Amino acid sequence: NWKDSLSLIEQTLRKALNFGFTESELARVKKDFLSELDNPVKGVSTRNSHDLARKIIWSLNTDRVFMSPEQKKELFASIIDSTTLENVHGEFKEIWPSDDRLLLVTGNAKLADMNTDPETQILDAYFHSRSLAVSRPIKKSSVIFPYLPEPEKEGQIIRTKKIPDLGIVQVDFKNSVRLNLKKTDFKANQVIVNLAFGRGKSCEPLNMPGLAILTANVFNESGLGALKRDEIERALSGKNTYVSFRVDEDRFLLRGETVTHEVPLLFELIYAHFVDPGFRKEAHERSLKLFRQKYTALSSSINGAMELSGLRFLAGGDSRFGLPDYNNFNKLTLDDVKSWITRSIGNDDLEVSVVGDFDIESTIKLTAKYFGSLSLKPIINEQKEKRLPVFPDGQSKTISASTKIQKGLIVVAYPTEDLWDIRRTRRLSVLSAIISERLREQIREKLGAAYSTFAFNRPSRVFPGYGVLQARVYIDPEEADVLIKKVKKISSDLVEDGLTQDELHRAVAPSLTSIKDMLRKNNYWLDTVLTGSVKYPQQIDWSRTINKDYASITQEEVSNIAKKYLDNHQAATIIVKPDTP
Numbered sequence: 001n002w003k004d005s006l007s008l009i010e011q012t013l014r015k016a017l018n019f020g021f022t023e024s025e026l027a028r029v030k031k032d033f034l035s036e037l038d039n040p041v042k043g044v045s046t047r048n049s050h051d052l053a054r055k056i057i058w059s060l061n062t063d064r065v066f067m068s069p070e071q072k073k074e075l076f077a078s079i080i081d082s083t084t085l086e087n088v089h090g091e092f093k094e095i096w097p098s099d100d101r102l103l104l105v106t107g108n109a110k111l112a113d114m115n116t117d118p119e120t121q122i123l124d125a126y127f128h129s130r131s132l133a134v135s136r137p138i139k140k141s142s143v144i145f146p147y148l149p150e151p152e153k154e155g156q157i158i159r160t161k162k163i164p165d166l167g168i169v170q171v172d173f174k175n176s177v178r179l180n181l182k183k184t185d186f187k188a189n190q191v192i193v194n195l196a197f198g199r200g201k202s203c204e205p206l207n208m209p210g211l212a213i214l215t216a217n218v219f220n221e222s223g224l225g226a227l228k229r230d231e232i233e234r235a236l237s238g239k240n241t242y243v244s245f246r247v248d249e250d251r252f253l254l255r256g257e258t259v260t261h262e263v264p265l266l267f268e269l270i271y272a273h274f275v276d277p278g279f280r281k282e283a284h285e286r287s288l289k290l291f292r293q294k295y296t297a298l299s300s301s302i303n304g305a306m307e308l309s310g311l312r313f314l315a316g317g318d319s320r321f322g323l324p325d326y327n328n329f330n331k332l333t334l335d336d337v338k339s340w341i342t343r344s345i346g347n348d349d350l351e352v353s354v355v356g357d358f359d360i361e362s363t364i365k366l367t368a369k370y371f372g373s374l375s376l377k378p379i380i381n382e383q384k385e386k387r388l389p390v391f392p393d394g395q396s397k398t399i400s401a402s403t404k405i406q407k408g409l410i411v412v413a414y415p416t417e418d419l420w421d422i423r424r425t426r427r428l429s430v431l432s433a434i435i436s437e438r439l440r441e442q443i444r445e446k447l448g449a450a451y452s453t454f455a456f457n458r459p460s461r462v463f464p465g466y467g468v469l470q471a472r473v474y475i476d477p478e479e480a481d482v483l484i485k486k487v488k489k490i491s492s493d494l495v496e497d498g499l500t501q502d503e504l505h506r507a508v509a510p511s512l513t514s515i516k517d518m519l520r521k522n523n524y525w526l527d528t529v530l531t532g533s534v535k536y537p538q539q540i541d542w543s544r545t546i547n548k549d550y551a552s553i554t555q556e557e558v559s560n561i562a563k564k565y566l567d568n569h570q571a572a573t574i575i576v577k578p579d580t581p
Helices: 002-019 023-042 049-061 069-082 085-095 118-130 211-222 229-235 260-275 281-299 302-313 334-342 360-370 422-445 477-497 501-518 522-530 538-552 555-565
Strands: 157-163 168-173 178-183 191-197 242-247 252-258 351-356 396-401 408-415 450-459 467-475 572-578
Touching: 002 085, 002 118, 023 069, 023 085, 168 360, 178 360, 178 522, 191 260, 191 522, 211 229, 211 242, 211 281, 211 334, 242 260, 252 260, 260 360, 281 302, 281 334, 302 396, 302 408, 302 572, 351 360, 351 522, 408 477, 422 450, 422 467, 422 477, 422 501, 422 538, 422 555, 467 477, 477 555, 477 572, 501 538, 501 555, 522 538
Parallel strands: 178 351, 396 572
Antiparallel strands: 157 168, 168 178, 191 252, 191 351, 242 252, 408 467, 408 572, 450 467
């Protein structure tokens, strides 16, 4: 579509030069810029020291004056306020003073016309676009949000539990909604919220591979029942409140982020997405087109080929892993999306979790009004998918990628376990770090035979007994077989001889440092501790034990984990290589 894209750019530019902009466009941009100046002022007390250091050094190196958020606001706010349409249009025309243009078309654009050289094709497309008339921009009407009436009654609280040592508050409502709260001082003026429900990708139908991916795209692209996505953006201009939808392995999730004084707006926005989602035909069509483009891009890269085929291979062909074949994906309809997600919306497994710089009492009242008041239906005779992913013990797979870049990937994978024995999961994580270090030392540094190396363990939250430890090595494709043997030798050495105390220290010490930082991050408490804790209350206690448990890991424990799981007879191998010699 390079011709259409070039025409769109040319005509949009020419329209701006000829007619300028509208009052609503200017007002929206002003609000956004003023908000960008205001929010850092409110968050100044918890700025990241690493970011500050980088900015100060950059300012010194470029002869710039380093300014505080207050100074930036004082300097620029008045300029933004006083800017007019005439100012903006005049400045824009000065930036583009003549008809001289540089046209650049890159990538895999189809320009191989035997009768016309590429330069002529590009110029012809450009001048054809120039010959078409452009019209004055249309003034868009104002958009009103919220448009839904507020619930008349607040939900009844039946239980409130405080966990003082962690600063967590749990509130249960009569309609089965759970609210988890943790007020923090980690980042001033930041509030993040998760609304979780359903079972997510784990309940994707066997005959509809890719439905979870399509549902997330359609939901986000559609906006709300009464407002399209771009109308929501216009209605929220100057605000710092965002909501997105995603499908996790074990749940559906509406994720929101806002600033302290916009918490009521965030609850209104999440509530609107939950009770009045939009399922639009154009969003479905656009999602299919976007996936086709993504599929084309992935199939022409080593990492993409692994995502398309490798992940599913490691799950025994389970369609809930990796990405589906495009021909099957393209058959999924808007009705498929709507019927699948609406089966979970409105069930009584709703959980709201809030972390950050907010007022606890007012947030409880907001939850009571918007979610505690919902009439939710009990989940009766829920049909759970009985199928489980199966690791391909001892099997091998070769995958070709449509790329001319002579770079390959080998994966040596071992079956492990699910997430829920947290001591085991943590020790498998340490084992992965030790394997990563040996890969670096023995393959990348000593042999000089790899572009990059790493290992990781991925335990499942939802599939009992399923987890995979992967060692990945990016290589010259001709060295695949030799390096697979080398990776397996590293594993067998760990099984036979165990690890050294020095290796354990070098694996655990960075983990302890990252844990210290992690415990001061809102995202950790929201996503790892609070969200899902109504089903898995053990997550709360994990935050208490994580630092002490990692510090207590012994050489013998990790050596025993290696003996149990690094069985080369069970190992599955994948070779990803370019399909051109």
